[in-house]
Amino acid sequence: MSSVFASYPSMQRLWKPGIFLVAVLFSLPIFTVLSFIVHPSSEIWRHLIDTVLGEYLMNSALLMLGVGAGTLIIGVGCAWLTSVCVFPGKKFFAWGLLLPLAFPGYIIAYTYTGMLDYAGPVQTWIRELTGWGVHEYFFPEIRSLGGAVTMFSLVLYPYVYLLSRAAFLEQSVCVLEVSRTLGCSVWSSFYRVALPLARPAIVAGLSLALMETLADYGTVSYFGLGVFTTGIFRTWFGLGDPAAAAKLAAILLMFVFTLVIIERGSRKRAQYHHTTNRYSALPQYRLTGHRALLAFCACFVPLLLGFLLPALQLGLWALETYDYMVDASFVELTTNTILLALSAAVIAVVLALFLAYGKRLFRSNSVAAAIRVVATGYAIPGTVVAVGVIIPFAWLDNSLDGLLREHFGISSGLLLSGSLFAVMFAYMVRFLAISVQSVESGLVKVKYSMDEAARSLSYTPVEILIRVHLPLMKGTVLTAFLIVFVDVMKELPATLILRPFNFNTLAVRAFELAADERLADSSTAALMIVVVGLVPVILLSHSISASRVGS
Amino acid sequence: MTSQLEVENLQAGYDDLQVLNQVSFSLQPGQIGCMLGPSGCGKTTVLRTIAGFEPAWNGRILIDDIEVSSRKIHLPPEQRNIGMVFQDFALFPHLRVEDNIRFGLRGIPKREQQSRIQEMLAMVGMLAYARAYPHQLSGGQQQRVALARALAPAPGILLLDEPFSNMDVDLREQLAREVRNILKQENNTAILVTHDQHEAFAMADQICVMNEGSILQQGSGYDLYHRPANRFVADFIGQGVIIPAIVESPTTVKTDLGLIRGKHEIDAETGAMVDVLIRPDDVVHDDESTESAIVVEKAFRGADFLYFLRLDSGIEVMCLAPSHHNHKINERIGIRLNVDHLVTYSRN
Numbered sequence: 016m017s018s019v020f021a022s023y024p025s026m027q028r029l030w031k032p033g034i035f036l037v038a039v040l041f042s043l044p045i046f047t048v049l050s051f052i053v054h055p056s057s058e059i060w061r062h063l064i065d066t067v068l069g070e071y072l073m074n075s076a077l078l079m080l081g082v083g084a085g086t087l088i089i090g091v092g093c094a095w096l097t098s099v100c101v102f103p104g105k106k107f108f109a110w111g112l113l114l115p116l117a118f119p120g121y122i123i124a125y126t127y128t129g130m131l132d133y134a135g136p137v138q139t140w141i142r143e144l145t146g147w148g149v150h151e152y153f154f155p156e157i158r159s160l161g162g163a164v165t166m167f168s169l170v171l172y173p174y175v176y177l178l179s180r181a182a183f184l185e186q187s188v189c190v191l192e193v194s195r196t197l198g199c200s201v202w203s204s205f206y207r208v209a210l211p212l213a214r215p216a217i218v219a220g221l222s223l224a225l226m227e228t229l230a231d232y233g234t235v236s237y238f239g240l241g242v243f244t245t246g247i248f249r250t251w252f253g254l255g256d257p258a259a260a261a262k263l264a265a266i267l268l269m270f271v272f273t274l275v276i277i278e279r280g281s282r283k284r285a286q287y288h289h290t291t292n293r294y295s296a297l298p299q300y301r302l303t304g305h306r307a308l309l310a311f312c313a314c315f316v317p318l319l320l321g322f323l324l325p326a327l328q329l330g331l332w333a334l335e336t337y338d339y340m341v342d343a344s345f346v347e348l349t350t351n352t353i354l355l356a357l358s359a360a361v362i363a364v365v366l367a368l369f370l371a372y373g374k375r376l377f378r379s380n381s382v383a384a385a386i387r388v389v390a391t392g393y394a395i396p397g398t399v400v401a402v403g404v405i406i407p408f409a410w411l412d413n414s415l416d417g418l419l420r421e422h423f424g425i426s427s428g429l430l431l432s433g434s435l436f437a438v439m440f441a442y443m444v445r446f447l448a449i450s451v452q453s454v455e456s457g458l459v460k461v462k463y464s465m466d467e468a469a470r471s472l473s474y475t476p477v478e479i480l481i482r483v484h485l486p487l488m489k490g491t492v493l494t495a496f497l498i499v500f501v502d503v504m505k506e507l508p509a510t511l512i513l514r515p516f517n518f519n520t521l522a523v524r525a526f527e528l529a530a531d532e533r534l535a536d537s538s539t540a541a542l543m544i545v546v547v548g549l550v551p552v553i554l555l556s557h558s559i560s561a562s563r564v565g566s
Numbered sequence: 567m568t569s570q571l572e573v574e575n576l577q578a579g580y581d582d583l584q585v586l587n588q589v590s591f592s593l594q595p596g597q598i599g600c601m602l603g604p605s606g607c608g609k610t611t612v613l614r615t616i617a618g619f620e621p622a623w624n625g626r627i628l629i630d631d632i633e634v635s636s637r638k639i640h641l642p643p644e645q646r647n648i649g650m651v652f653q654d655f656a657l658f659p660h661l662r663v664e665d666n667i668r669f670g671l672r673g674i675p676k677r678e679q680q681s682r683i684q685e686m687l688a689m690v691g692m693l694a695y696a697r698a699y700p701h702q703l704s705g706g707q708q709q710r711v712a713l714a715r716a717l718a719p720a721p722g723i724l725l726l727d728e729p730f731s732n733m734d735v736d737l738r739e740q741l742a743r744e745v746r747n748i749l750k751q752e753n754n755t756a757i758l759v760t761h762d763q764h765e766a767f768a769m770a771d772q773i774c775v776m777n778e779g780s781i782l783q784q785g786s787g788y789d790l791y792h793r794p795a796n797r798f799v800a801d802f803i804g805q806g807v808i809i810p811a812i813v814e815s816p817t818t819v820k821t822d823l824g825l826i827r828g829k830h831e832i833d834a835e836t837g838a839m840v841d842v843l844i845r846p847d848d849v850v851h852d853d854e855s856t857e858s859a860i861v862v863e864k865a866f867r868g869a870d871f872l873y874f875l876r877l878d879s880g881i882e883v884m885c886l887a888p889s890h891h892n893h894k895i896n897e898r899i900g901i902r903l904n905v906d907h908l909v910t911y912s913r914n
Contacts, residue, residue, distance in 0.1 A: 460659070462654060462656060464652040464653070464654055464655075464656035465656045465658060467617070467619055467643070467650065467652065467656065468650065468652055468656040468657075468658075468715075469658075469669070470618075470619075470642070470643040470644050471617060471643055471644075471648055471649060471650035471716070471721075471725075472644075472649075472669055472670035472715070472716075472719065473644040473645070473670065473672070473719065474644055474669075475642075475644055482669075483658060486660045487658075487659065487660055
């Protein structure tokens with residue numbers, strides 16, 4: 016009860032119900048979608064089961080398998096190399112390997128398609144070099160399941176890399192040294208000790224990568240793959256059956272929840288895997304000669320393919336198209352996007368502060384549970400969120416409209432659905448979790464005894480907020496703000512479905528241009544998104560270079 | 567002389583749970599008091615109620631003769647003229663040592679602030695660390711800064727909430743003595759909360775032993791050890807055993823170890839059965855003595871041995887012997903009683 020807010024009983028009385036209200040409001044879309052599991056099947060749904068559901072399941076499973084394997088090999092391999100081996104460029108790779116995180120999957124997909132398709136620079140160069148003509152040589156089709164697996168692996172491996180590297184660095188040096196004294200070689204101590212110890216962290220990273228894979232819409236729709244997200248779009252807008260689309264969304268949600276459960280469980284277990292509290296510098300295996308070269312290449316290739324090449328290509332295209340693409344409408348588009356992202360970030364941070372401070376103030380299980388429900392949102396694919404938002408909003412609109420028509424003879428039209436409010440609401444459902452998590456991690460640093468110390472030094476609660484909490488929370492609040500800002504800029508499917516007529520964001524514009532096969536023209540918008548996306552990655556890399564425990 | 571702190575029949579608790587039951591005590595200016603008791607006895611609640619972090623349900627608290635807590639009155643902590651040192655020190659991590667101390671010195675000219683900070687840092691021996699951040703300091707150093715910060719605004723009462731519990735055991739008593747010297751130099755009134763009697767002995771003038779929300783006894787460490795008011799205090803303070811005895815005369819009891827004569831009248835009739843508290847220092851090792859006992863267990867403690875002895879009657883007592891008396895387990899050694907303070911409890 017010693018929190019600074021405890022001195023304002025009237026404020027407190029509104030606070031707790033407020034938390035539950037926020038929790039109910041922003042989990043409404045999730046429960047809406049889930050409720051469609053028990054919804055009676057329509058004709059179209061039975062048709063879907065007979066025809067495409069198998070394909071969706073199969074493709075999703077193959078995607079997850081492929082992306083799982085790809086991100087594991089790249090992520091864990093690079094994490095091990097950069098945490099315990101010494102080779103040229105190691106310091107740079109330690110953070111440089113995070114750079115692909117700045118690329119949304121759909122943008123790297125357009126870029127590679129442009130680079131690798133028939134008229135692209137790679138095939139043109141091959142033809143010039145060899146003199147072959149059309150169809151006289153084999154070239155892998157990028158717009159395929161394998162292509163999608165490659166694209167996702169290239170931009171999602173940083174999740175696995177990040178968490179497994181942290182796990183390797185946190186491992187007590189004693190455990191590794193004990194294994195050496197028990198007769199393990201460098202490599203067998205990796206397989207037999209380090210890897211199993213890091214497994215919970217690796218699984219957590221893997222689940223995050225797979226959640227992103229399931230959530231993607233831009234890449235799979237561009238590649239023409241039948242998976243759940245594209246299926247939801249097709250069923251709703253092609254076949255005109257929202258209920259069947261919601262049923263698909265519900266199934267997708269089941270997959271996602273499984274991953275969430277695995278991820279949360281793994282994170283919990285990762286905490287128990289610390290056997291000692293003594294940390295000293297990890298053993299560093301000095302690599303020389305061809306081994307060092309091999310390590311260098313193993314780290315350089317993912318960075319080259321996942322960031323450097325596509326960034327270069329985007330840059331070249333942007334130079335080509337700059338003249339006619341950057342005009343008044345592009346400026347307006349950018350302003351729109353930034354304003355939207357800014358307001359979403361502000362709202363998300365304010366709500367997160369409200370929730371996190373409430374949790375600190377009440378320390379009750381029901382409040383903690385309510386906040387945990389809100390925190391599931393980050394896993395829900397944008398497509399599912401959109402479905403979950405539009406159904407209750409449309410119902411509200413129609414009810415209100417019907418009511419007004421009946422009693423007053425006027426029509427309210429569509430107030431909520433197709434408005435920026437709906438877009439913003441969907442962003443909160445999806446991104447509030449990130450800001451809450453971030454703010455909570457900052458709030459932990461402000462111990463209760465600090466409030467009390469300040470009060471015993473004659474400070475009033477408001478002064479304590481300004482003099483103690485604000486300076487301590489500044490960093491994390493800013494981080495929360497930034498992450499939401501960037502995520503909103505990148506967000507595609509929910510914006511695509513919910514945006515008001517004629518309202519565009521950079522992501523939507525890039526998607527539309529790419530869908531029209533104007534890949535080079537989409538580059539300015541895409542490049543903008545990537546550049547902004549770099550900001551949190553750089554922040555992250557800052558913290559990663561200072562993350563070694565006990566040093 | 568008016569008292570600096572007056573706690574009268576204080577009742578307090580959390581939610582529906584009453585923790586404190588009729589707690590009363592007072593401190594004179596410059597006195598150092600101590601709430602001593604096992605965890606969960608309510609000692610921290612006493613402190614937090616005095617600080618104003620918890621409301622008083624009943625009774626009242628006066629600081630400098632001003633009523634700060636009662637059923638009707640609750641002065642917020644920032645208006646009570648108190649200083650507090652926390653278990654985790656609660657230094658502000660974003661402020662340098664000097665700014666942590668400056669934090670409580672608002673409203674006075676910059677120059678005076680600076681000289682007060684210097685004075686405080688010199689007092690706790692931390693002048694060299696004025697520009698350091700808390701995370702660069704050791705636990706003991708953080709503790710000193712926390713003390714300096716709490717004392718800088720010259721509070722009427724300093725409250726110390728288990729201030730040494732995060733310290734190495736070796737350091738605790740030394741730090742407790744250091745803090746006592748600092749407080750005495752400045753003639754500060756203070757209350758310490760602890761579960762460690764050695765800390766309490768090293769620091770406090772007056773100790774309140776608490777259990778289950780009540781004060782069981784108040785007094786100096788010497789009084790509590792040698793004249794414990796009840797079995798709980800006898801058990802909690804120091805070591806010892808309780809053995810049966812028969813009242814021989816109003817001031818004498820007869821035990822298996824012989825007669826014990828006290829200075830005060832025993833609160834039981836002659837011929838009645840009573841329990842007698844025997845401290846390890848009441849039993850003296852003496853090769854000449856006619857009484858003897860068998861060594862059951864022993865603990866070497868450097869300057870002395872603590873022997874656990876069994877009498878022929880089966881009763882066990884403890885004996886503190888100088889460390890050059892090294893006896894084996896199962897050896898029979900001569901002992902005699904040397905009881906300065908006879909402590910008896912009626913049997914129920």
